[in-house]
Amino acid sequence: MSEDVSCLKAQLEEKEREIAALKNKLSLLEKSQTLVLDLHDKVTPLTPLRAKHALSNEDIMRYSRQLLLPDLGVRGQLNLSKTSVLIVGCGGLGCPLAQYLAAAGIGRLGLLDYDEVELSNLHRQVLHGEENQGQAKALSAANAVRRLNSTVECVPYHLQLSPENALQLIQQYDIVADCSDNVPTRYLVSDACVLSGKPLVSASALRMDGQLTVYNYRGGPCYRCLYPAPPPPETVTNCSDGGVLGVVPGIMGCFQALEVIKIASGQGSSFGQQLLMFDAQDARFRSIKLRPRQAGCAVCGEEPSVTQLVDYEAFCGSAATDKCQRLHLLSRDQRITAQDYKSILDDAGPHLLLDVRPLVEVDICHLPFSLNIPLSSLEERKSEHLQLLRERVGQLKRQMAGGGRPPVYVICKQGNDSQKAVQLLEKMSGSELDHVTVKDISGGLMAWARTVDPTFPQY
């Protein structure tokens, strides 16, 4: 009799555990289904973040390893849950930043990006997957973040930050992180942070280098204090031209997450008046003491001249994107299309195809019959390269029985450097070089890949 009772009790307990497990599974599933993320294409007012007064048992378990740190503790964790952070740019910096902030239990994440996911993003923008290609980066990042921590509120914005929407947006957040990829946006974000009194955790990365500073924070400088005038556009290199090793923005984005967490939890940032430089090649960090807030600064100084947001593309003389800008240096008769060049090849007309890209890009892909002399070698008049060019032009002239100027077609990746090279070669023609007829192939090898040979790689 008593055996039957204990057996039944054991069975009952077993069933109760099963029910609890099923209920838990159901609630998780319901939570993920009801929270369909709404992609914002404009800035709208958000409801205030609800303040948490105590940690739930689930919170305690989830954050237990960081709760054990006296630097953070329960108070710091609660502070994190009350903080909203706007991430401007969901790329190489924004992805790891969003990931660690969500994992750590930040209250609300605004995820802003005007762009869509492309295959060439995936080596560094680690929240996006192959299946997200073509999707808005903001949405892709928000979905990834939600899988990681569904208690974090995500607001994806698929829009370009502009002087019209920046203030309304930034005013709704406690901390702003600049993860953008261009100069006008960096000035825009900084000015908007000064005008709304928000700390700006800013990082950047290119090739094998990274930089990080917290602007507009506890008497430290704003971006304009440090850089009152924008750099000349021709001195700025972007990631799609200069390249970047994925882990470099990864490291810098993680650093941003660290500083955001320190500010949000109440510990304070170490980079208010410091610049962190990371040299990935030598694996060296340098920390540099910066100037304080400048009394003469145009936006955060004593008598500011910038009291509202301005036209930052005009101010910087460049567009608020890292996409390659098309140059128009040549007239129409100085340019041919990739298809025109295909016809010249088909007709077997004698000519020289000059590829002016750097060697590292020629190694990626090139047309087999091209001669490679980088634009920089032409600009510097490197003697061995000029000699080579003279020889090839001489050979061509001998091939051309009827005389006339040997035709030289110049190609590069997208058709910008090739135009500069045409201008240069025209100057050299008849003096440093035999007379030649120079034209560039409009749109470069990428146009060749798109319009003539789809098997040619694009990068």
Add this chain to the structure above:
Amino acid sequence: MHTCNLGKYQFSIFGYRLIFLFFFNSRASELLFDGVKEHQVTLPGQSDPWDMKQLLVWIQRNLLKERPELFVQGESVRPGILVLINDADWELMGELDYQLQDQDCIVFISTLHGG
């Protein structure tokens, strides 16, 4: 006296031990300094101490290959270059008027914008 612990970048010059470091994007440093990050130079002796203004002129005359506009504008560096003297923003040190001292470490950094 400040020492920059940079090993291979250290070199001696006329009475001063100075270190120059150029952190530029590769194209600019290729055009400006033949892609070389550090330079071994000898500053000529003069009766007054060298200041940063004179140093920039000297770099322009002796180190720059071409396109000086990628490095200087007027008598200072072009916008977008941060100058450090002994690991501190040169604004804290008097900028162009700073007088160079033995073992000083001068770094030129071009700002990055990518992300």
